[in-house]
Amino acid sequence: MYNHNLIEKKWQKKWMDDHVYDFKDDLTQPKAYILDMFPYPSGQGLHVGHPRGYTATDIFARYKKLTGYNILHPIGWDAFGLPAEQYAISTNNHPKEFTNKNINHFRVQLQKLGFCYHPNKEVNTTDPNYYRWTQWIFTKLFEHDLAEIRDVDVNWCEQLGTVLANEEVLNVDGRMVSERGCFPVVKKPMRQWILKITKYADKLLDGLNEINWPEHLKAIQRKWIGRSAGAIIKFKISEEITLEAFTTRADTIYGVSFIAIAPEHPLAKKLIKSKYKNTCEQYIADTKTKSELERKVNSKEQTGVFTGTYALNPINNKQVPIYICDYVLMNYATGILMGVPAHDERDFNFAKKYNLPINFVIEANDYEHPYLDDGIHINSNLINGLNNLDAQNKIIEYLEANKLGQKEVFYKLKDWLFSRQRYWGEPFPIVFDENNNPHLVKDLPLILPECINFKPSSDGKSPLASLDDWVNITIGNKKYYRETNTMPQWAGSSWYYLGYLLKQNDGSYLPLNSEKAKKIFKRWLPVDTYVGGQEHAVLHLLYARFWHRFLYDIGIVPTKEPFNEVINQGMILGPNGEKMSKSRGNVINPDEIIISHGADALRVYEMFMGPINTTLPWNDEGINGVRKWLDRVYRYYESRLNTISENSCDKELEYQYHLFIKNVTENIDKMNFNVAISDMMVFVNAMYASKEANFTYMHNFLIILSCFAPHLADELHEMIGHKGFCLFNAKWPSYDPKKLVLSKINLPVMINGKHRDTILINNNASQEQALKIALNSEKIKAQVGNNKIKKIIFVENKILNILI
Numbered sequence: 001m002y003n004h005n006l007i008e009k010k011w012q013k014k015w016m017d018d019h020v021y022d023f024k025d026d027l028t029q030p031k032a033y034i035l036d037m038f039p040y041p042s043g044q045g046l047h048v049g050h051p052r053g054y055t056a057t058d059i060f061a062r063y064k065k066l067t068g069y070n071i072l073h074p075i076g077w078d079a080f081g082l083p084a085e086q087y088a089i090s091t092n093n094h095p096k097e098f099t100n101k102n103i104n105h106f107r108v109q110l111q112k113l114g115f116c117y118h119p120n121k122e123v124n125t126t127d128p129n130y131y132r133w134t135q136w137i138f139t140k141l142f143e144h145d146l147a148e149i150r151d152v153d154v155n156w157c158e159q160l161g162t163v164l165a166n167e168e169v170l171n172v173d174g175r176m177v178s179e180r181g182c183f184p185v186v187k188k189p190m191r192q193w194i195l196k197i198t199k200y201a202d203k204l205l206d207g208l209n210e211i212n213w214p215e216h217l218k219a220i221q222r223k224w225i226g227r228s229a230g231a232i233i234k235f236k237i238s239e240e241i242t243l244e245a246f247t248t249r250a251d252t253i254y255g256v257s258f259i260a261i262a263p264e265h266p267l268a269k270k271l272i273k274s275k276y277k278n279t280c281e282q283y284i285a286d287t288k289t290k291s292e293l294e295r296k297v298n299s300k301e302q303t304g305v306f307t308g309t310y311a312l313n314p315i316n317n318k319q320v321p322i323y324i325c326d327y328v329l330m331n332y333a334t335g336i337l338m339g340v341p342a343h344d345e346r347d348f349n350f351a352k353k354y355n356l357p358i359n360f361v362i363e364a365n366d367y368e369h370p371y372l373d374d375g376i377h378i379n380s381n382l383i384n385g386l387n388n389l390d391a392q393n394k395i396i397e398y399l400e401a402n403k404l405g406q407k408e409v410f411y412k413l414k415d416w417l418f419s420r421q422r423y424w425g426e427p428f429p430i431v432f433d434e435n436n437n438p439h440l441v442k443d444l445p446l447i448l449p450e451c452i453n454f455k456p457s458s459d460g461k462s463p464l465a466s467l468d469d470w471v472n473i474t475i476g477n478k479k480y481y482r483e484t485n486t487m488p489q490w491a492g493s494s495w496y497y498l499g500y501l502l503k504q505n506d507g508s509y510l511p512l513n514s515e516k517a518k519k520i521f522k523r524w525l526p527v528d529t530y531v532g533g534q535e536h537a538v539l540h541l542l543y544a545r546f547w548h549r550f551l552y553d554i555g556i557v558p559t560k561e562p563f564n565e566v567i568n569q570g571m572i573l574g575p576n577g578e579k580m581s582k583s584r585g586n587v588i589n590p591d592e593i594i595i596s597h598g599a600d601a602l603r604v605y606e607m608f609m610g611p612i613n614t615t616l617p618w619n620d621e622g623i624n625g626v627r628k629w630l631d632r633v634y635r636y637y638e639s640r641l642n643t644i645s646e647n648s649c650d651k652e653l654e655y656q657y658h659l660f661i662k663n664v665t666e667n668i669d670k671m672n673f674n675v676a677i678s679d680m681m682v683f684v685n686a687m688y689a690s691k692e693a694n695f696t697y698m699h700n701f702l703i704i705l706s707c708f709a710p711h712l713a714d715e716l717h718e719m720i721g722h723k724g725f726c727l728f729n730a731k732w733p734s735y736d737p738k739k740l741v742l743s744k745i746n747l748p749v750m751i752n753g754k755h756r757d758t759i760l761i762n763n764n765a766s767q768e769q770a771l772k773i774a775l776n777s778e779k780i781k782a783q784v785g786n787n788k789i790k791k792i793i794f795v796e797n798k799i800l801n802i803l804i
């Protein structure tokens with residue numbers, strides 16, 4: 001058994017001392033930007049899930065480097081924001097010192113895994129030199145009318161003492177809870193900063209067509225953006241009041257039997273006739289206690305109350321009753337819908353319950369259930385005989401011509417709620433004047449002030465609000481007060497892949513808007529391969545795409561999209577097949593595995609478990625097996641040290657070698673790392689099976705091994721005579737296709753056209769050689785017996801037919 005502790009420490013020190021992994025740009029080489037989703041440095045340190053994606057990118061980056069690319073493969077710290085702060089609070093620490101301590105711990109852990117991250121490219125979102133540019137991007141968004149302060153119904157989380165973005169709220173059994181910590185979330189009106197991501201909805205949709213992401217990931221983003229094209233139709237009540245309903249099914253307009261308005265709609269109260277006042281007001285009050293999710297999810301039972309008012313259907317001037325219904329959501333489209341029970345599930349349930357007419361306007365086989373599909377329109381004067389799409393177009397045309405409605409597009413995507421009532425985030429570069437108008441602070445960075453009392457409060461005020469000296473300032477002789485909310489965690493992570501490119505050796509950053517930065521972006525964007533967890537499908541990946549597209553629009557970056565290829569790595573479950581968690585007691589600690597089995601074994605095991613995108617349980621026997629294989633590799637080199645030579649007479653081994661290089665290269669290129677490892681295993685068996693110890697094969701095998709087990713590979717490389725050279729700087733071996741011809745082949749032997757045996761002969765063997773071997777076979781001997789051979793038909797490498 002090799003001593004992994006000794007070997008791994010030795011090589012980590014050498015790589016560090018020799019600056020092996022420092023980033024240098026060589027413009028003569030093509031670039032490969034291989035990115036990991038950077039971690040937030042929690043106090044718990046790395047778990048075994050982290051090295052899965054990180055090992056995959058490490059292997060790929062090393063492979064790219066060995067095949068002649070200039071690689072950028074950086075890491076940094078997503079250190080502002082809720083998770084880091086929450087953890088600091090729960091362990092009674094100040095986020096600042098705590099974050100720095102955790103970063104140091106994470107860095108050491110990553111080094112122990114032998115990753116080739118560039119030490120001179122690390123970024124930290126809490127470094128004022130970094131967040132100066134986070135703030136700068138905000139100022140640009142503000143200048144372009146994409147950031148504004150607004151009264152909004154926010155997701156308020158009492159336990160976290162802050163508001164949350166829609167993307168940070170989960171639906172668990174119909175209840176709204178925070179993504180972090182699973183705490184209850186309620187709707188509450190507050191004055192908040194929002195970023196107008198909805199203005200970018202179409203650009204974000206179009207951009208998806210340009211990039212090489214897995215289809216399911218694109219589908220998640222499309223669904224989240226939720227583009228709905230339809231029409232707004234005007235239902236007149238009186239000269240003063242008209243209700244505007246949004247529909248994606250204008251073709252069903254002849255089937256409308258009621259109008260439904262959201263209980264929160266400002267017009268709702270105006271529609272209530274005195275006779276219905278009590279029931280309606282009670283209903284509106286009851287709705288307030290229901291969450292949006294409850295109203296959406298509870299799809300079986302649609303309820304509502306009649307207002308006593310009617311509206312005119314503009315297509316036929318028929319009177320339709322108006323109901324207040326909680327299944328109509330105020331914050332989607334216009335908050336008013338036209339009810340068509342015959343062709344919509346919810347409207348159907350509603351009509352049944354309140355005995356409203358169910359008028360079919362599309363032919364159906366069965367008139368007992370709503371008909372939702374395409375079909376021939378009936379009972380619809382203007383559009384009888386047309387299918388859905390043609391009917392829709394015709395109705396919209398008619399409505400537009402008569403000013404009764406118009407085409408409209410709505411999105412499920414909401415503007416991005418961008419402020420948090422927390423301490424640990426970037427301060428907004430904003431001051432308000434005496435009239436509460438916001439103004440930009442141009443002198444950046446605006447440093448986050450020291451704050452002893454940093455814990456969140458439940459009154460909705462940010463901890464920074466208590467710092468009177470900081471909050472109140474005088475500019476000229478005018479009084480201003482500062483914005484005291486901070487930015488969410490997603491701010492710093494929305495552009496960090498640009499931050500790496502700007503990071504200088506002296507720790508400073510090139511200005512994001514400089515000409516030099518532009519040149520670097522031109523060379524290095526987009527990110528070629530981005531690996532991370534699927535939990536970021538609609539959070540980070542959407543926000544970062546939005547910021548990037550904005551930076552493209554203002555001429556900062558040259559590409560529309562930031563990440564060309566995204567790969568979601570699967571999770572590693574506990575040995576019992578359940579998600580790893582402290583409470584389940586099934587957590588595997590990578591530090592312990594590094595001590596017991598070594599970092600190389602952990603890396604190879606995590607890649608050998610299965611394809612990178614699959615979720616799999618940890619298995620102790622698996623890591624033991626991998627370690628045994630690494631020992632087998634070590635023993636091979638150790639035992640052949642004295643017999644290594646350049647000679648190669650073993651044709652079988654030569655063939656195996658070229659086949660190995662071909663297969664392993666193709667598999668690494670496709671990121672099939674588990675298959676690449678079995679290619680290595682097969683080749684090690686072939687090396688063992690040969691009497692020869694060929695220097696070239698042994699050397700080139702180590703170059704490939706160095707991607708997976710870099711410490712062991714460098715150690716063995718030194719053992720076979722290369723002192724002081726690191727394989728990181730080697731050149732990927734190539735194979736010779738001419739050598740990919742088998743040295744032995746199986747030849748079928750027929751007697752009188754009937755298959756009798758298969759013999760092993762040399763490749764391209766002659767008829768005589770083949771016949772000689774065939775006639776030695778017991779099966780063939782038994783057939784031929786004493787018979788005279790009349791004729792022989794032989795096709796080289798294909799067949800031998802003996803006629804008797």
Ligand code: ANZ
Pocket residue numbers: 228246247248249252327328329330331332333334335336337338339340342343344
């Ligand atoms: C009439 C109709 C007839 C509809 C029919 C559907 C089928 P998506 O595709 O999700 O955008 N709707 C409109 N505003 C709403 C709101 N604020 N809350 C809840 N539902 C609302 O859905 C659009 C459809 O959802 C609209 O088209 C409307 O019902 C309803 F056979 O109008 B439809």
